[in-house]
Amino acid sequence: MGIAEWRGQLERGEVSARELTDQHLARIEAVDGxxxxxLEVTTERARADADRIDAARAAGESLPPLAGIPLAIKDNLCTKGxxxxxxxxxxEQFVPPYESTVTERLWQAGGVLIGKTNLDEFAMGSSTETSAFGPSRNPWNPERVPGGSSGGSAAAVAAGECIASLGSDTGGSxxxxxxxxxxxxxxxxxxxVSRWGLxxxxxxxxxxxPLSTSVADAAELLQVIAGEDRRDGTCLKAPxxxxxxALQAPVKGLRVGLVKECFEADGLDPQVKASVLAAAAQLEALGCELVEVSCPRFNxxxxxxxxxxxxxxxxxLARYDGVKYGYRSEQAGSLAEMTARSRAEGFGxxxxxxxxxxxYAxxxxxxxxxxxxAQQVRTLxxxxxxxxxxxxxxxxxxxxxxxxFRFGAHAEDPLAMYxxxxxxxxxxxxxxxxxxxxCGFDDGGLPIGLQLITGVLEEPRLLQVAHHYEQAARVMDSRPEAALVA
Incomplete structure (x- = not known):
């Protein structure tokens, strides 16, 4: 079920926030081994949050939109204490003295923090294999990577360990x-969305x-975390x-561009290509017009x-010098040697x-x-x-x-990973x-992803088209048997 369905059950008293939290904690106990x-399951904090929400509901208080919803947070977002x-x-031992803007907004909206999720070290990776604390695994097949860098957040949602999660995206993470x-x-x-505390x-x-099981849940989370933040100079002031x-707006008549360069890219799996083109045909059946477009510098x-x-x-990362905070090597005789050793030992x-x-660049x-x-090419x-x-x-x-892909498939070839x-x-x-x-599955039962892109601040249209496709295709209704996804 999604956030709206759980919210309805919570409001009707069919489940309590504590019961919902305990269900997800039990799921973590069952599969996260x-x-x-x-990386950390915040059991006591989660139960305390849930109990406060139950008490407020029992007292007849008006509750915010995410009240009682168990959420996981990627462990590169600061959480106070x-x-x-x-x-x-x-x-490894850093405990932030402040809360990131996005997590602060989630807690103000009633969300329950159930834990911090694994990632590639400093979000640098595409498989979660670079985590200093061991990789996460794909719920559909534990012999496969969950992707990265937000692999822990995605796996937690897919396996039902939380209702939704937050991740960060620098190049696709x-x-x-x-x-x-x-x-x-x-x-x-x-x-x-503010980057303060990321x-x-x-x-x-x-x-x-957000990462979630539905487009509607992604819209719910974006509604809470989006918006101006004076602490982040890059955060937009747009309403x-x-x-x-916006999810309910019709899609008939919208023009959907198939980026030619993407479907001609080297290394594109034929099953992935076929599944994504079938998704495009589904949008056409919903009344969209398909148009081939070229973005010559896409690749x-x-x-x-x-x-x-x-x-x-x-x-x-120059700030991590072993002096102010973070890991410090004790095996050094001078400041310069201490800084060099701290960075060599602290970074993977x-x-x-x-x-x-x-x-070098x-x-x-x-x-x-x-x-x-590179900045000139970025402009192009x-x-x-x-x-x-x-x-x-x-x-x-x-x-x-x-x-x-399988664990270790690109261990000796960083360029292939990139x-x-x-x-x-x-x-x-x-x-x-x-x-x-x-948008489908390959012959091995592994999911295939469809990407949609819109113009600046056109999230309403992006969510609208994604939601209509999701509701028409019902991909997860025909999912194959999976190792851990129930």
Whole structure:
């Protein structure tokens, strides 16, 4: 059931917030030993939150929209008094003294914190394998990755360990794990949601968004977390529309653009391509007009991203020097040696790799050739999108070229791992909203993800089209038997 259905049961007294919380805690107890979706389960906090909501309801108080709903939070969002590790030894003991804006808004809306979820270290990865505390596993097949970097959040939702969760998306880190785990993942417009309290990876790309079992639930969460925040200078001041009402607007007559370059991309699995094209046909049956469009620089996004994102990461992660907070090596005789050893011991291989790439790209003599050039290509990618949206209302692509791959499949080839984000990165480059939702399964029973992209601040249309497709296709009604998803 979704948030609206649970809210109805809570309001009618058919279930209490404490009972609903305990159901999900029991589910975590039953399956998380295998999945490792969570780094920390906040049992006492969750039950206390639920009991307060039950007491308020019993007293006849008017309750906010998420009252009693168990939610999980990616462990790169600061939660006051609760460890926020970014799945890194560097922050293993870090307990934030403040709450992130998005989590603060969730708790004000009555959400119940059930735990902090696993991720690739500092959100750098596409499989959750770079977590310093061990990988998460895919609920559909534990021998497969759940995607990344928000793999723990996606797996927790897919396995029923929470009703919904928050993740972050820098190059596809909400949408790709959503595709791999068969759930809905929404990356809002850059600046639509505050980044205050999100531990920075690449500041011009990072965005917080929901993972859920339905488009309607994604709309519910976005309604709560979106909006201006004076503490975040990049947060937009634009008014927040009614996302839930937007779901019901008709889609007949909308023009859906199939991005030619995505369907011609190297490495695109034929089963993924067929499933996504079938989803496009379903939208056509609903009254949409299908149009082939070209975004010539779409596939250049990945090369551009792996200059810009590591460069920003290099700058953002410079603060972890072993002096002010975080991990500090005790095996050093000087300040310089202590800093070097702290960073070498506190950061994992992938994080160190990206710091080195970014530092090189920003170094004297190379910044114009790499970072400045990448920013110029980024502008061209945005212009391609602008041109496409003069003729269509929404763009349609696969979310990922493949379904979930096996653990270790790309361990010796980081470039192959990076290609998992080939189709999601361009939306981040342009700051556009994008959503992934299930559109089928491959022969092995693994979910396939459909990606939709709209223009800046056009989340209402994005959610509208996704919701109508979801309701017509009913993909999860015909899902195959899975290892842990009930």
């Amino acid at each position: 295998t999945l490792h979706s969570f 609760i460890r926020t590790t970014c799945s890194s030894r560097m922050l 909400i949408r790709q794990p959503a595709a791999f785990c068969g759930v809905v993942g929404l990356k809002p417009t850059y600046g639509r 531990v920075a990876f690449a500041s011009s790309l990072d965005q917080v968004g 927040v529309p009614d996302y839930c009402t 250049d996004g990945i090369a551009t991203y792996y200059v810009i994102a590591p460069s920003e990461a290099s700058a953002n 291989d992938e994080v160190q790799r990206r710091i080195l790439i970014g530092t 920003l170094s004297a003599g190379y910044v114009d050739a790499y970072y400045k050039k 990618i945005r212009r391609d999108f602008d041109a496409a949206f003069t003729t269509v209302d929404v763009l349609l692509t696969p979310t990922s070229p493949t379904t979930a 290609l998992a984000d080939l189709l999601t990165i361009p939306a981040n480059m342009a700051g556009l909203p994008a959503i992934s939702l299930p």
